[in-house]
Amino acid sequence: MPSLLTRYVPLLTWGREYDRLTLTNDLIAAVIVTIMLIPQSLAYALLAGLPPEAGLYASIVPILLYAVFGTSRALAVGPVAVVSLMTAASLSEIAAQGSMGYAVAALSLAALSGAILLAMGLLRLGFLANFLSHPVIAGFITASGVLIATSQIKHLLGIHAEGHTLPELLLSLLEHLPQLNWPTALIGGGATAFLFWVRRGLNPALRRLGVGTRQAGFLTKAGPVAAVVVTTLAVWGLGLAQSGVKIVGAVPQALPPLTLPDLSQDLLAQLLLPAVLISVIGFVESISVAQTLAAKRRQRIDPDQELIGLGTANLGAAFTGGFPVTGGFSRSVVNFDAGAETPAAGAFTAIGLAIAAVALTPLIYFLPKATLAATIITAVLGLVDFSILRKSWDYSKADFAAVLATIALTLLMGVEAGVSAGVVLSIGLHLYKSSRPHIAEVGRVPGTEHFRNILRHEVETYPSLLTLRVDESLFFANARFLEDCIHRRVADDPQIDHVVLHCAAINDIDLSALDSLEEIMHRLSEMGVTLHLSEVKGPVMDRLRRGALLDHLTGKVFLSQHDAVEALRPAGGETRLSAPSLRD
Amino acid sequence: MPSLLTRYVPLLTWGREYDRLTLTNDLIAAVIVTIMLIPQSLAYALLAGLPPEAGLYASIVPILLYAVFGTSRALAVGPVAVVSLMTAASLSEIAAQGSMGYAVAALSLAALSGAILLAMGLLRLGFLANFLSHPVIAGFITASGVLIATSQIKHLLGIHAEGHTLPELLLSLLEHLPQLNWPTALIGGGATAFLFWVRRGLNPALRRLGVGTRQAGFLTKAGPVAAVVVTTLAVWGLGLAQSGVKIVGAVPQALPPLTLPDLSQDLLAQLLLPAVLISVIGFVESISVAQTLAAKRRQRIDPDQELIGLGTANLGAAFTGGFPVTGGFSRSVVNFDAGAETPAAGAFTAIGLAIAAVALTPLIYFLPKATLAATIITAVLGLVDFSILRKSWDYSKADFAAVLATIALTLLMGVEAGVSAGVVLSIGLHLYKSSRPHIAEVGRVPGTEHFRNILRHEVETYPSLLTLRVDESLFFANARFLEDCIHRRVADDPQIDHVVLHCAAINDIDLSALDSLEEIMHRLSEMGVTLHLSEVKGPVMDRLRRGALLDHLTGKVFLSQHDAVEALRPAGGETRLSAPSLRD
Incomplete structure (x- = not known):
């Protein structure tokens, strides 16, 4: 008192x-x-x-x-x-x-x-x-x-x-x-x-x-x-x-x-x-x-x-x-x-x-x-x-x-x-910005275990494997944007078999975003594409365990992006080298 | 047409x-x-x-x-x-x-x-x-x-x-x-x-x-x-x-x-x-x-x-x-x-x-x-x-x-x-959350160049050096929160001489946040504390160069957090090992 x-x-x-x-x-x-x-x-x-x-x-x-x-x-x-x-x-x-x-x-x-x-x-x-x-x-x-x-x-x-x-x-x-x-x-x-x-x-x-x-x-x-x-x-x-x-x-x-x-x-x-x-x-x-x-x-x-x-x-x-x-x-x-x-x-x-x-x-x-x-x-x-x-x-x-x-x-x-x-x-400007987080398609820097934006670096990718890094926590305001973004990318490219969400920068996932991830997974699955997660932070993993997503995730949760690529890349499949258009 | x-x-x-x-x-x-x-x-x-x-x-x-x-x-x-x-x-x-x-x-x-x-x-x-x-x-x-x-x-x-x-x-x-x-x-x-x-x-x-x-x-x-x-x-x-x-x-x-x-x-x-x-x-x-x-x-x-x-x-x-x-x-x-x-x-x-x-x-x-x-x-x-x-x-x-x-x-x-x-x-909930980004005090994992949250990992810190990692872009809604956070931490601890902002997770800094950084720098300087930045991303650095902050920054911009610690730690100064209270 x-x-x-x-x-x-x-x-x-x-x-x-x-x-x-x-x-x-x-x-x-x-x-x-x-x-x-x-x-x-x-x-x-x-x-x-x-x-x-x-x-x-x-x-x-x-x-x-x-x-x-x-x-x-x-x-x-x-x-x-x-x-x-x-x-x-x-x-x-x-x-x-x-x-x-x-x-x-x-x-x-x-x-x-x-x-x-x-x-x-x-x-x-x-x-x-x-x-x-x-x-x-x-x-x-x-x-x-x-x-x-x-x-x-x-x-x-x-x-x-x-x-x-x-x-x-x-x-x-x-x-x-x-x-x-x-x-x-x-x-x-x-x-x-x-x-x-x-x-x-x-x-x-x-x-x-x-x-x-x-x-x-x-x-x-x-x-x-x-x-x-x-x-x-x-x-x-x-x-x-x-x-x-x-x-x-x-x-x-x-x-x-x-x-x-x-x-x-x-x-x-x-x-x-x-x-x-x-x-x-x-x-x-x-x-x-x-x-x-x-x-x-x-x-x-x-x-x-x-x-x-x-x-x-x-x-x-x-x-x-x-x-x-x-x-x-x-x-x-x-x-x-x-x-x-x-x-x-x-x-x-x-x-x-x-x-x-x-x-x-x-x-x-x-x-x-x-x-x-x-x-x-x-x-x-x-x-x-x-x-x-x-x-x-x-x-x-x-x-x-x-x-x-x-x-x-x-x-x-x-x-x-x-x-x-x-x-x-x-x-209004804040809502607008936060509803469209930075989402980068990433590939591996040749000879390393580092993954970087394909638009900024010369990196290796596989045609059947799409890795997206979301640079923000996922919540209702940007969940649908992520849905649209993934859907657009996959619908346009029939070669894709696996989508990996690289989650290192995600500090939180709210219930709306969890629903969106389920939705993304179902839609990808309708297209015959598997959804995986990589580098999920500890507290986010704790929270995901309380929802139902992990129980029926079509793909896997990988500890590191490197593990994900090693597991999912086609055996002996060709790699492509990205042609970066933006440089740091 | x-x-x-x-x-x-x-x-x-x-x-x-x-x-x-x-x-x-x-x-x-x-x-x-x-x-x-x-x-x-x-x-x-x-x-x-x-x-x-x-x-x-x-x-x-x-x-x-x-x-x-x-x-x-x-x-x-x-x-x-x-x-x-x-x-x-x-x-x-x-x-x-x-x-x-x-x-x-x-x-x-x-x-x-x-x-x-x-x-x-x-x-x-x-x-x-x-x-x-x-x-x-x-x-x-x-x-x-x-x-x-x-x-x-x-x-x-x-x-x-x-x-x-x-x-x-x-x-x-x-x-x-x-x-x-x-x-x-x-x-x-x-x-x-x-x-x-x-x-x-x-x-x-x-x-x-x-x-x-x-x-x-x-x-x-x-x-x-x-x-x-x-x-x-x-x-x-x-x-x-x-x-x-x-x-x-x-x-x-x-x-x-x-x-x-x-x-x-x-x-x-x-x-x-x-x-x-x-x-x-x-x-x-x-x-x-x-x-x-x-x-x-x-x-x-x-x-x-x-x-x-x-x-x-x-x-x-x-x-x-x-x-x-x-x-x-x-x-x-x-x-x-x-x-x-x-x-x-x-x-x-x-x-x-x-x-x-x-x-x-x-x-x-x-x-x-x-x-x-x-x-x-x-x-x-x-x-x-x-x-x-x-x-x-x-x-x-x-x-x-x-x-x-x-x-x-x-x-x-x-x-x-x-x-x-x-x-x-x-x-309202969104605004509330986004106005208080996750800010972690970080220290070095012994024997490595990795820096981690002191609350989650056993890491080395120096009493005169405070490193804060902000896990979100800086903009008007959270700029003042960062001001308060730094001010509170430094005002309570007279041993601190240097504050390093670890910027790896910052994708953007708007004009309000730039003003806040200036304000933070001036306030720290009133207390005799120097402000440094580390691991600033390329596009953010480009933007910062268009403002006035870098011209009169009291400290330096370090390419990596490791460089920052090496330059700022007291020669032969004692390190402290953190007692993590949260674990991944």
Whole structure:
């Protein structure tokens, strides 16, 4: 029982070794991450179409719950760009942005996503996330980055614009461009330019001034805070809110409220698909960061326990006024670089954000939304990387097709269509490939006991003896392919009397494949051809003995392919030398 | 161009070799199959909830079209039990049995199913059917047989009953049992007993009387016709229709009419899922029969062309008053045994049935529905075989779980739920297995250059050198599993300095797996561990050269595992001998 508890509550493991030094390191990291998270949380709430305080709330209780149930020591959980965009895209089909129904649906989405993640974790289904191929994820993140940046341009320019696809957004921006608000555009343009300079130019500049690497790094991360402070002061001092600059306005001064998501069946049914996609994408993003950071300290991440950690975090968000969250890339790296040693650093960050929610919210009354948009744009353009197209084109056309479809569908039809297409294509390509295993006709390398592919090597074969090597385990998806393959080969060549299946590469044979082998044997026997097996592995032989095939196998099971050829080749029969057409 | 035409129209191939002897054989087979098909077609129309003539119509034009486009020489296409049941189940959600809307929806279902099959054929997606595992199909057919037989009991007893699941059917039968019609029950019970005796007892009895095997077989197949004739005469002679015996009644005396399926978007959307399931199940049943028969004469079946043949057959059914069809098991075997040599036998059967539709329909006016129900029950109980449960339990628990779920869901929730669950479970189990390939830690068999699994053999290893052999191609579904596996092993053992991936069994590495290898290399390098590869196959090496991994690989690529160990083992370092816990 204690071992079960420590498995599901990693806190009990690291909590026991906690000391003063760890505390100091965690506290320093927490202060730095808190400063970075305040503008980021507000900005991602804006991206998700929610009031700014939702961003803060989504970063408090979820972090605490992840600290108890998560396995990563440095992961920082909260709203992230892609998940916020997906949240906005799915909620816009349910209610109008700014309405009460929209905010409640965000809670429902978080609750559903949390329940899905938790269930996947308890059922140990973490492996399902593996079915999103890397190129598809890369394509999706890049296309999402473009969509997110485009969706924020309206805030930079102080105009209205709507849409969830690139053409919709661009057309809507063009249409509303005449309503451009100059003060907003100046603030937005200035903040964006400043933040880009901070990203690209500040760090080298500081280093030239002799500032240490780590300090320069942290100052760079604080850039958004500077932009927030300066533009807020500008709007307040110059009274720009009267000139039409949109500001954050009144934010409640409070700890996260206790909220109840709407769990009506209709709403949950509508949110199910988006919740599944958000869960999977969020999990994939989070686990990648967690594993990268854990590797640097030779620590271990348990993917199934991570699902439980993220699941409880999202449930926490659902009941405390938040929206779907996951482990974020940039904040986790900052947390790690700042020296966070345990999830306690996350807990301290949560306390810092709670203080901000209670004490600092009046200070952001005059914060212009354009500054938040600038923060988002500079953050997500770092994710945009079209080089995956070139890379996959060079490496494999199948991967390229999946990437291209994902990018195109995400931009033209929205995030849900894009990521669904990516998943379906990934799995479809996988099923296609695994249903046609590599099957080689083999012959003997003259003068040896080695058997090689006749297409790649000059080897001896006998016209009456066909040996096929299957380079994969046999199971239902490829069993019929093997049937067809053998049938085609034998039906076309009446000289064949014996077929030997060379089984050295077969690690398993399931019941469907066993049926197929029976079927193959019967069909061959109808044609007067005998079926033999050679080099069957021990565990596979054990399993075959439990079925009926061996009892009435028309041929024999040979220990080695060499034995098979010696026994089956016609006495004094002619050998043929293959003419290899492919070479290694 | 001519080769493309002969590929898509197999008629052009066998038509050229057609001679008088073939014609005679085909004609004899056609007569026998026609006699068998008349009661069967009427019965399956009843099962599908359609008027009896629909069964005849569904057997005429579809057979002709299959004769042109199909690749099997002996397959007989028409209504079959399982597909008829699935048709009834899906149409009952759309319109009431007997209504005009129901019959039109049956045409739409056939059109949609035909279009799906045709599209799959043209896109060469026949391999998709492989993802229905054999045990799942066996379970589904058995459960469907039980459902079909139960659904026909009401006709045997002359009562009403409704439902698409076993509990619904049984409850409804019990509820209506007091309305039992005795004359119907006598006819139904008598016909069922007679047909069971024909199946089990007639053949041996005839053989004892000195009748030849083939003749006895054909007389047995004609049993249903005898039941039809006797019971029709009884109802007519005794005026039983007035005593409440339900009869077939007036059937139009006509060739198949030209009909237009309703192709409105709403209806097609409702029918899409059932049509997909019917297409896949129908295709799987048909291709299994076709391949079994083709093998007996060393002929070849092209699965993708079969899809085209079945697709056009279903489109034909849709436009000539039919319903979904496929290649049937019993009629094809009869056709084959009767000596059919080419699809022309099918065309002659179609002509026979057309004559029956025009000339014989008045004769079946008094045919009792109970006789048709008896025909169906005796036919489908031959399909019921629960031994698949025992067989799969003995062989593999994963297969057993899939079979049990398919049978239980089909009986308790209906055919669509059952077969969907079967497909999802088959693919789910496949994805699960393929996402965790067999990865063995290997060591050297002392005194040799062979490397074997440390769990199965007593082999030499070095504490600073970890060699892992992956027994599968690397691709996105298992790439992360490999990452986790290596990470776990290395994080737990600080003695390790070198990791060698033994790649002899790897046939392909996709872009996701390449990324994973990079990731593994970086993580190992963070821990101060070097990554090497050994025994990389030629084509895989070619592909790796197109990526960036080899340019900055921390370790080396060794031609053989032996070279790797010689180069990496600590000079004079101690070896360990493994204590194998599993033995071949």
